[in-house]
Amino acid sequence: MPKNLVLPALACWLGVMLSGASAAAREAITFDSGKLILTNGVTTIEGSGGGGLATWATISGMGTNRAVGISAHVTGVELPDFRLDTHGIAIGIRDRVELAYARQNFNTRHVGAALGLGRGFQFNQDIFSAKVRLAGDLVYGPGWLPQISVGAEHKRNLDGAVVRAVGARASAGTDFTVSATKLFLGASVLANATVRLTKANQFGLLGFGGDRNGGRSVQFEGSLGWMLTSRLVVGGEWRTRPDNLQIAHEDDAKDLFAAWAVTRHVTVTAAYVDVGSVATFKNQRGGLLSLQLAY
Incomplete structure (x- = not known):
């Protein structure tokens, strides 16, 4: 090739390559928001996609299997003697993989003074989670086959000295989950069942393991929802929890x-x-x- 044509040819080739890479990148990060409304679930208090208490097999965000989805949440739980605030973000990749982060802040109010921690003492926890859809589809496919996902939630309590003082064996731990979720469109009913392997005390806010039981145990999470309209669903959830600490009995x-x-x-x-x-x-x-908020 004549020397005076080399540079133009290289420039042309480079332009084609960059154009192809740019197109591939745009395809990889497409936000199509194509899921049916509410079929992405909401966000649990631990940051993963699901209900308020129970993790579901759903993948966060509104993106379909051709796109990326993203969601962000802020949640407050008001109890007679405590308050829990959580916020976080989750990314869904091609409706197959979910990556999420959440921060929990647990205010003890007057209980903190009674426990010798100081009035308004606050436990803080970071949760990093991942979930992978293995089989099935929440809405489509065989009616007998639910969407099935496996997940992991790594929790890091930021008040290690305090949780150890109340009997916890560790300030960090990892939960493992297997979830099956199905929306029966004809009946407008959503059903979910999750098995969780965990040693978290009060979701990890009081550490992991204890003087009563130090290892992981198998717990169950169940959800049932009824879609009154395409934009409104009502239902209930039940979540069993380990009872690891001698001084702090834990209920479902x-x-x-x-x-x-x-x-x-x-x-x-x-x-x-x-x-x-x-x-x-x-x-x-x-x-x-x-x-x-979800896209």
Whole structure:
């Protein structure tokens, strides 16, 4: 090739390559928001996609299997003696993989003084989670085959000295989950079942393992929802939990919820929550309010 044609040829080749790479990148990060409304679920208090308490097999965000989805949430749980605030972000990749982060802040109010921690003492926890859809589809495919996902939630309590003082064996731990979720469109009913392997005390807010039981145990999470309209679903959840600490008996958690899709991208969830006994204070029943933005 004549020398005076080399540079133009190289420039042309480079332009084609960059154009192809740019097109591939655009395809990889497409946001199509193509899921049916509410079929992405809402966000749990631990940051993964699901209900308020239970993890579901759903993948966060509104992206289909050809796109990327993203969601962000802020949630408050008001109890008689405590308050829990969580916020976080999750990314769904081609409706196959979910990556999420959440921060939990647990305010002990006057209980902190009674426990010698100081009034308004706050436990803080970071949660990094991942979930992979293995089989099935929430809406489509055989009616007998639910969407099935496996997940992991790594929790890091930022108050290690305090949680060890109340009997926890560690300030960090990892939960493992297997979830099966199906929306039966004909009946407008959503059903979910999750098995969780965990040693978290009060979701990890009081550390992991204890003087009563130091290892992981198998726990169950169940959810049932009824779609009153395409934008409103009501239902309930039940979540069993380990009872690892001698000084702080732990009960099952349950809720009754309503999730309303204000728009395709904005969902508000309100729930009545009962978590039983928390740090020796019984009858911790109150309200949950959550706002989720999803694309």
